[in-house]
Amino acid sequence: KNEVEQSPQNLTAQEGEFITINCSYSVGISALHWLQQHPGGGIVSLFMLSSGKKKHGRLIATINIQEKHSSLHITASHPRDSAVYICAVLSYNTDKLIFGTGTRLQVFP
Amino acid sequence: NAGVTQTPKFQVLKTGQSMTLQCAQDMNHEYMSWYRQDPGMGLRLIHYSVGAGITDQGEVPNGYNVSRSTTEDFPLRLLSAAPSQTSVYFCASSILNRGRIANTGELFFGEGSRLTVL
Numbered sequence: 216k217n218e219v220e221q222s223p224q225n226l227t228a229q230e231g232e233f234i235t236i237n238c239s240y241s242v243g244i245s246a247l248h249w250l251q252q253h254p255g256g257g258i259v260s261l262f263m264l265s266s267g268k269k270k271h272g273r274l275i276a277t278i279n280i281q282e283k284h285s286s287l288h289i290t291a292s293h294p295r296d297s298a299v300y301i302c303a304v305l306s307y308n309t310d311k312l313i314f315g316t317g318t319r320l321q322v323f324p
Numbered sequence: 325n326a327g328v329t330q331t332p333k334f335q336v337l338k339t340g341q342s343m344t345l346q347c348a349q350d351m352n353h354e355y356m357s358w359y360r361q362d363p364g365m366g367l368r369l370i371h372y373s374v375g376a377g378i379t380d381q382g383e384v385p386n387g388y389n390v391s392r393s394t395t396e397d398f399p400l401r402l403l404s405a406a407p408s409q410t411s412v413y414f415c416a417s418s419i420l421n422r423g424r425i426a427n428t429g430e431l432f433f434g435e436g437s438r439l440t441v442l
Binding site: 219248250257258259260263301303310311312313314315316317 | 355357365366380382383414429430431432435
């Protein structure tokens with residue numbers, strides 16, 4: 216079993232829909248990152264979380280340390296949100312970053 | 325600030341050749357790391373470093389060497405390239421504050437290096 220699991224693997228939405236991507240992990244962590252990668256593009260950091268909730272524009276990220284779970288929400292989705300969203304955790308014991316396999320989101324007009 | 329600079333962007337090698345992927349950052353980040361990204365798989369950690377003079381192996385270290393002689397630079401060396409090393413490689417850096425719960429900052433990635441080994 217992977218140490219970081221993301222769901223769903225693929226997600227299709229209509230413009231304006233509310234999107235949720237989930238990330239569960241099985242190791243002790245010191246931080247969790249949400250990343251975005253556009254097709255053929257580089258990787259951009261969206262959030263770094265160690266507790267609670269963060270919001271940037273239409274993006275909201277939450278983390279529940281006790282349940283070892285994080286969610287990324289996109290409100291009022293737009294075609295430009297189409298990308299792969301990646302969850303990564305920093306292992307508290309090893310300082311290693313462990314990545315989920317990503318969620319491919321397509322938002323249609 | 326330039327952020328994370330990764331070179332080259334593209335490289336074609338023949339089996340058995342050696343090369344070095346360069347990664348440099350100007351943000352005084354302690355944490356630097358190399359990943360490979362293959363179709364259908366997530367990013368996989370090759371090697372990482374938590375400071376100058378300190379390196380450690382990640383998930384897929386075989387066939388790769390690293391060194392960290394300065395805070396700024398973290399080159400990745402392929403000593404004898406193999407077709408299985410055909411991939412896209414990313415370097416990333418962040419701050420790392422040991423001993424604290426919230427001990428990493430934002431991750432900064434290089435633009436990626438597409439390597440093909442024939």
